[in-house]
Amino acid sequence: MKTVSVKDAVALIPDGASLMIGGFMAVGTPERVIDEIVRQGKRNLTVIANDTAMPGRGIGKLVSAGLVGRTIASHIGLNPETQKQMIDGRMQVDLVPQGTLIERIRAGGAGLGGILTPTGVGTVVEQGKQRIEVGGKIYLLETPLQADFALIHAFLADYAGNLSYALTGRNFNPVMALAGKTTIVSVEHIVPIGLIAPDHVVTPAPLVDYLVTNG
């Protein structure tokens, strides 16, 4: 794990990169990292996230700035700007059931070739996918997702980079921390080693490549 300023962390991200971004309706989203991506004007990004938040918050800022070329998400309903860009053809949007999305990310981070889920069987979600029968029940084969970067927000990081989360700020974050080639983390508080007890570490330090420093 390396500590890095938010400016230098974002400088690692090239135009056209794929980003997994933690958060649920902007709760638990690395807001400072997002602000810096907007400031540096990274373009044609692929965003993999639960949702695109709302205008002016979290991923909504990337959308409003026109930086996103493709989104893979379960819900865009609270961001009219995402829907507008989708309808205008400026952004490709792949809608994925939420439980399938998180499992595809988990598969990507866990070295699995995909997952089998009953969700979506017989609906438009099934289009182009393989049906597999197990024990008399029909499932869809859903393939793994990975990204160039995982942008994670946690509540606490210790000096080693161990992470813990607070309340509903956890959501997609610990799963995405496994599935990015490079993991960049921002936190609410950086604390001495030992303050997060081993039993309370949710994301162990070896998964964290860069910890964004305060200030």
Add this chain to the structure above:
Amino acid sequence: MDPQTIIAKRIARELQDGMLVNLGIGIPTLVANYVPDGIKVYFQSENGLIGTGPMAEEGMEQPLLTDAGGRPVTALPGAATFDSAMSFCFIRGGHVDMTVLGGLQVDANGLLANWMIPGKMVPGMGGAMDLVSGARHVIVAMQHTAKGKPKILEACTLPLTSVRPVDLVVTEMAVIAFPDGRATLVETGPGVSVDQVVAATEAKLVLPDKIPAMRV
């Protein structure tokens, strides 16, 4: 009593002690206001919370504690938080006893469409497809008609949420169940006649000999 209150109060009577319940956005959220006295249920928010409490009072909001609609809520004693993978293990794995969801259309066999209107409204399915596929008991909370047009149809014209039929549809005019897989009128709404329900419903309803009035 307004339609939304009638629907929420009637659905609340389906709650049983100890149930784990997931409420969707809109009318379903109101069900939490009418939990019957003497029973305790756990509400799940699929963003990673079991033990969801009422909205936080003004000035007591915690930015990292919201429901799936992003609203600041509270956590009740005994609450638990977890990541989204765990949250959908609960949902797909049959550990959620009941889900209450909004609906755009329901068909004569109980199939639900509630996630998009092609070309008009494409919010995404969020957790709805997983909930309908995996929850043990699925209840649809919706107004009986939209701008005077029936929403309970012979066949849905909108994209389906799941091929698993729902268990109960509660509107301000009727409670409809699906024994033997066919839409069956089991209760009428306050001050509503069977004929009025039939007239406001496109699907052919099975009409039992006795159809009691809804108690709310």
